[in-house]
Amino acid sequence: MGSNPSPTLLLLLLSLLLSAAAGDDQAVMDAFAGAVTPAPTGWSSGTNFCHWLGVKCDTNNRVSSISLPSKSLSGKLPPDLNSLSQLTTLSLQNNRLSGALPSFSNLSLLQSIYLDSNNFTSVPPGAFSGLTSLQTLSLSDNLDLAPWPFPSELKDSSSIVQIYASNANIFGSIPDIFGNFPGLTTLRLSYNNLTGSLPASFNGSGIQNLWLNNQKSGLTGPIDVLSGMAQVTQVWLQTNKFTGAIPDLSACTLLSELQLRDNQLTGIVPPSVISLPSLKNVTLQNNKLQGPLPKFPDSVQVSLGTTNSFCKNTSGDCDPQVATLLEVAGALGYPMKLAEAWTGNNACNQWTFVTCDSGGKVITVNFAKQGFSGTISPAFANLTSLKELYLNDNNLTGVIPESLTTLPQLKKIDVSNNDLSGKLPVFRSSVSLITAGNKNIGKEVPASGGAPGSGSNSPSGSSGGSKGSSVSPGTVAGLVIAVLVFVVVVLYVSYKCYMKRRLRKFGKVENPESGSEIMKTNVIGDLNGYAGVPSELQSQSSSDPNEFPVLEGGNVAISIQVLRQVTNNFSEENILGRGGFGVVYKGELHDGTKIAVKRMEGGAMGTKGMNEFQAEIAVLTKVRHRHLVALLGFCVNGNERLLVYEYMPQGHLGQHLFDWQEHGYPPLTWKQRVTIALDVARGVEYLHSLAQTSFIHRDLKPSNILLSDDKRAKVADFGLVKNAPDGKYSVETRLAGTFGYLAPEYAVTGRVTTKIDVYAFGVILMELITGRKALDETMPDERSHLVTWFRRILINKDNLRKSIDPVLDPNDETYESICRVAELAGHCTAREPHQRPDMGHAVNVLGPLVEQWKPSCHEDEDTYGIDLHMSLPQALQRWQANEGTSTMISDLSFSRTQASIPAKPSGFADSFDSMDCR
Template sequence: MGDHRKLFSISINLFSVIFLFSFTLADDAAIMNKLADSLSPTPSDWSGSNPCKWTGINCDSSGRVTSISLASKSLSGSLPTDLNQLTQLKTLSLQNNQISGALPSLSNLTNLQEVYLDNNNFTSVSPSFLSGLTSLQIFSISENPNLATWLIPQDLAQSGSLVTFYASKANIGGTIPDLFGSFPNLQSLRLSYNNLTGTLPSSLAGSEIQNLWLNNQVMGLSGSIDVLGSMTQLLQVWLHANGFSGAIPDLSKCTLLFDLQLRDNRFTGLVPPSLTLLPKLVNVTLQNNKLQGPVPDFPSGVEVNLGTTTNSFCNSKPGPCDPQVTALLAVAGALGYPMNLAESWEGNDPCQSWVFITCQGINVTVINFGKQGFTGTISPAIANLTALRNLFLNDNNLSGSIPDSLTGLSQLKALDVSNNNLTGKIPQFPSGVTLKTTGNLLIGTNSSQGGGGKSDSGSNTTSPDASPSGKPNATSVSSGLIAGIVIAVVVFICVVSFVFYKCYTKKHHQKPQKGKEVVKNGIVGTMNGYAGVKSELHSHSSGDNSDIQIFEGGNVAISIQVLRQVTNNFSADNILGRGGFGVVYKGELHDGTQIAVKRMESGVMGTKGLNEFQAEIAVLTKVRHRHLVALLGFCINGNERLLVYEYMPQGTLGQHLFDSSVNEYPPLTWKQRVTIALDVARGVEYLHSLAQQSFIHRDLKPSNILLGNDMRAKVSDFGLVKNAPDGKYSVETRLAGTFGYLAPEYAATGRVTTKVDVYAFGVVLMEMITGRKALDETMPEDRSHLVTWFRRVLINKENIEKAIDSTLNPVDETYESICKVAELAGHCTAREPSQRPDMGHAVNVLGPLVEQWKPSCHGEEDSYGIDIHMNLSQAILRWQSDEGTSTLMDDLYSSHTQSSIPTKPSGFSDTFNSSDCR
């Protein structure tokens, strides 16, 4: 009996294996039949029940599909969604066809080794597309320009056997992930012609990459390329047409490198001599940078484009620079070769209009780097400028110590290194040198010996009045101190008397001006819709906060010291958000007034962009609308640009829609959502109207109107919309660069028009209706992209009810309103720009829906200087009439000088000068 039972069990198990095997084979055949049905034209011999006999299909001995090879077959159509059920698939070759639609997930195809999808018309990528591909060696998806923006997934780290990754012209966004420690065999990485941003990941240093193509990113990769110096296996490097900056690193260890493309970036500093000695190098491009120093001398066998007219070399041919130029470039090198120095320090004579340099005759006598935001160290090479008399390095972020070599400058009279981060011992300077070192908390202890040590009132100064021994004369110090106190008291009394006199005369004689309020109790009053800013922003650097100011909108130059103070030195704890052009910080003044400070990164724009920036300020200060956040002021600090706005305390629309449970925000009612949507539409419509009024810079391309191209990020600076009736919510208008809001034409070709904004607005409407984010990777694949899913919902009006945010629970009247807004959202997100309405249409649709909730009093609207019930042309004319802006275009066209922005608003403190902010 036992033998019979054992035989029966074996039979059952064998039957189960055969059954499962047959079922799996049937699965492969079913999926291959779906593939045949979805492709057009179907390959001629793809018939019959056994796909292993079809052309281009290979199977293993058990009949499982292992390879699909359909390259260059002129195929169109799409791919089935369950392609990843071909679990034995090793090779997928579909390149050089016209296959379109979504790319199905290949997740968990653990046997898949090679994927060729390049040169097709795919439109989207699943977030889990490359998950679990543990055997993947070659992946190629280049030349798929119609793909919606996607990110290189972190899941790719699971593909530890990866050798080749090609994804050029595949519309990849975001940053390059720091995954390269996971790929010990990776040799080729090609990501050209995408929209990657950020810096090169540090893990590249440990990789075995030989071919690195990152050229021609839309916005441009940035930062240094120092990591290349550790990539000893490099053969070919294409980094051209980006925004890389800093110096070219020492590549002497990259002895296999034969092709180096660095043109059209923002490189500064000297070309390292080691670059000319690389034994394999045959091709190099360096033009259209700001490289400095001697012209590099490459061997005759190297094809090189130096761009001697587009860089800042000291001569047009190889050879040493003037000794003073060499010394100054070493000084710049210790600071990291700042861009503003590279743009000015051209030629071989530093006495020919070099910025921050003053000469007497042919000798450099003054270096004034004060308040430039420089980082780095103080170069000992300064000692080679033997005629130097004054050296000002104050109010920067310099570290390290004061070089001892500076004590040998026989002509030196003044050295100011105050307010840095210097450390170490203070050198012994001669008695005739005035030395200032205050504000360096970690600098060495003060010495009572020698001329360089004794500190007076914490200022660490020495003066010619010191005794020969270096010890101050007690009598002279005492008498000098008494005299100084007497003078200070007299000056103080005079100043106080003058201030009281000015306050009295202003109070009794100044006539009220429309739309302006005098500052009271140290606070700047609200004017024409601009929120108040404490007067310390106007006069802090002068040390006098008692001046009564008249606030002139955003024409307020604010010192970098004040902005550092109110943002706690730009603390990471104060970061409100990050954008492509910089970081936004929250600031709080001493009276509790909150502001938002947009700090544009130093690599974004150089000195040559100063006039454009100032012309923008001239426009932004005139832009007024009750739904736009006000620009309060600006700061130009060296190569840095900062803008100050009123702060919106109640968070963003996204926080109220998506994060209400986490952030304890109450969910928005439908009434609130529609009202916000109308305010957004009115705000954006107003911006579009300004664009139509030709508020553009003459020196920019015609497409770069106020809402155009590289000025988009600058528009977003003030493109926050305030919600009626309480004006407390800030709502991002979701401009083109925001991931998940890309209009098709922007995603494929980078074109930016007002219709891109309309598309983005349609996405915001969908978010308001559904309470869902534009891109939600936690949702199933067919529902993760809001626009694609919601447009399918709109096909049948009965489906809308199921898509509505569950917190709304609409009644019949509200449901009809939601349907109208849903229809508008569909029109706004039409694929073809010509099929999308203008923003004015959105205002017309939403206006009647809000009309039933409109407050009976319109006083608040009128107080902003804009009657939103006027048509736009009437509003523009009224604005120009009230503000005298009919000549604004002439002002802009003459903005090539700094006079396009008043250096001081009316009533501005005379002691606050331009150097405080530059």
């Protein structure tokens, strides 16, 4: 008889198993490190992967989290990533990863997948099966993916809360699996190629944000499921092919935004929609809606357009005959044929299918052979002059309404070849009734939904009770009580789970650079705001004043009352500056936090301006970098638009460079100028890396480069770049800045590219060297344009020393550094765009120049993140990693970058080189 294994043996076996598992993780992480470039800081086979940047392990040295957002990583992920069995979080958004997505199947502990804004090319079948702990799946903005279906295997992920997969090339129908997700609050599948109808399991779900807009081919069918989505706050269904009527939304009391434009909706706008208590924004244009012009409260932003078929251009009831015929159309499901043909407020004014007498009374309605379905409306009885009614050869169901027998002038009614049923009404003997081809006529057939002949389109209508039921009243009562108790218990448990998730969602966020679709809580103070920021250009922001907002990217909508309070009602003494689009004010929150409020000029804000404002908000939510001014919030107040940024107390670079005496600042040292230039280069380099997917651009000039307490730069005034049809970048003209910063090609093409940014950066370098403005009309013509004048200076190296800002008074070492920057400025302002370097090259040139100045105190050491015991390349790597820049420098990469740049741009003197300064 065998003995039980000893505890020592069990511990040994357990240790061996854990060691083997950790070895598997090591193999996967080694493959990961070898597959991506540039390798993240510290990722080497010589160190424990648990100490690698962005990697966390559990107590058994098993990988639990990989977080490397916005690191400009290229390459492919290892296919056996699902061997990391203890993985709970994978955050790789905003990179350039490509190839096939690895399978995550059976990673039962995995809770969060953030892979949005990459270049993945395919998704393997079953990639998301067995993810029983999954809460967030974010795959948006992977434009290179081959067409793939919505992952129906997610039905096992009953804990899922958020699904983001917009712009991910998903095709086919949406599977009817949403009854499996009791906690799902966000479903965003915009800009794909989804087809078919909305799944029935949406009805009764807890979805709050439903984004299905802009499908390539278009979703179809009715939108009746919305009537049962009591928790929904945002519905974006625009730019599809939905048909039928807008359903009764009286249960959707939390709905604040309803985007239904650009569909094929018909019928009357229900009163329940008009009176929704939380509604802030509704778009209905480019449909064929009918009936009275809807009159929404003044608090609701409404877009109705001109293509709908409302009976009048003003509010008020329709003509009685028109109202009756629309009720008739409602029983048929408001067919598009009728919506297109029945326009205006006079049924006798060329309405098809309708004939009138000379007195303007409807005498004939002829719907024969139109393929209509639905029921016969009792409202026909209101057409008291009706003589003939042709409804034959359609797909009508239900009964012939008894009310038709009251029509005093009716002579003929033809309902042949339909599927009518029920008892035949008794008409006068003078009425010709034709019913042939209705096999169930005269028979009682149970209705599948709603009372027969009621014309109800509700899917939840009750059917008649069964005759002769043997179920006793006591049994029924017991069942009802049991069901009620069960429902109460389920609701209570769901509420507790919801609140638990909500508290967790509002907690600390460890990842400061989450992707385009990650929720963050970077709120300012305890501002009373309202939620609902759209990321689609045409959408309007909405609000919910009862809930503290937590929005994508940490941005919040802030009430105008709060902004008035913190800026002392936008007082003159709080003005920080004035720009082409308005005035910037300083504000201070009650907790002492200082903010800058850009108040846009309200008078010029039309539809185009609103769309640009929406687009800017949508893009800026994705931008997070140490050297970029963060957008903290925004405000929409009638026609007025306001942006709230972090406050930079030291003003802008132009004040320190050109007007330092006027503002009481000491002149900038060369060390400060080069440090500022490097910081700007890093910020713009980050923007350029985003421009591949997000199309972000900015206006580079000293007045838009803000300074913090230690005079480090923050790049401000972002703008949106749109992707032109030819694949180049295009931008609104106002983003290009003043003439002095424009590259020569802008005058011919009018387009703004990243190379124009490089040109503008070169101009700023020239300003830092000379202390002169890019365009100074007080100077003689030959000296007024800085770039032209500076080019002539660089022809002769002796002239450079004379052109340096006199306050610098450089020694030999500083002069050598100035020469390097002057050479870089020449490269950046080359006449031909292809001769200009990328911004990464500027970072590589300026980085070593800044490194030559050691921090003078421990405080500086903490600020810059430099260990004085490191070598200079190591210190720069550490600094750049802390700064968020994507560029890593070594002797090899530095030489490679320089080698890729034209040694002498066209027009640059052959005799000049930074070596001449030595």
